[in-house]
């Protein structure tokens with residue numbers, strides 16, 4: 001740890017950092033040249049990724065609004081990422097002004113940003129936590145009654161489980177959360193799939209993440225991702241490309257076309273459809289069991 005309590009591993013601007021790469025892909029400003037270079041390498045292998053991250057954020061907005069409308073008042077956002085637009089509490093509060101949101105990330109730099117920009121009132125907290133220790137996360141967020149696990153809660157794990165290489169471990173993490181949440185709670189997951197990427201392009205993207213702060217990325221199949229929801233009741237339409245999950249218009253609206261420089265790496269192809277290249281699959285499932 002440094003004198004200020006934050007591990008220097010997270011501050012190294014020369015090592016691409018997954019939160020900052022994601023910020024780059026979203027067109028944000030919180031990144032360094034090494035992050036931009038990594039994002040460009042990923043976008044070179046999979047130009048659609050720029051579109052995919054926007055679809056992922058739009059999915060987050062739709063789901064949080066729907067769950068808040070369904071009466072969910074508590075949200076735990078695991079793998080929060082750097083603050084961007086339409087963060088969970090901002091969406092939820094438009095429906096439920098008193099919604100409580102716990103932001104959790106294992107990157108202390110993300111947590112510092114979230115504490116400064118997101119946790120600005122008593123109903124929002126931002127804490128350091130590793131999803132590999134789900135019980136510890138639940139202990140922290142329930143401290144002093146911030147989150148009440150006897151009441152329904154939404155656990156959001158968006159674009160984060162693919163950083164766990166071991167599928168059984170990823171499933172165990174989700175199961176630990178599932179076993180601790182009250183009936184009427186929801187689990188929301190999005191996850192990368194390789195889609196129709198060529199072996200060479202996939203290898204380039206995977207190698208780029210291997211050299212990042214996360215150490216790896218593990219795209220999974222539809223069936224593997226669907227299995228994370230075992231023991232829960234999947235909401236319609238199931239596990240689908242995130243842009244197909246209850247789109248706001250009859251045809252899935254693709255997120256605004258990327259404006260950042262490396263999106264120009266695209267050659268020849270028109271704007272991707274929601275199933276070209278790598279795809280984020282997403283689903284929302286309800287806990288119907290009242291074991292707690």
Ligand SMILES: C[S@@+](CC[C@H](N)C(=O)[O-])C[C@H]1O[C@@H](n2cnc3c(N)ncnc32)[C@H](O)[C@@H]1O
Pocket residue numbers: 018019022056057060078079080081082104105106107110129130131132157158159160163214
């Ligand atoms: C790609 S961003 C996703 C941000 C946001 N969830 C979204 O979908 O827009 C992934 C985030 O997960 C965090 N992360 C990666 N591994 C994690 C872990 N083991 N525990 C908690 N957070 C993790 C990263 O630091 C990063 O902020």
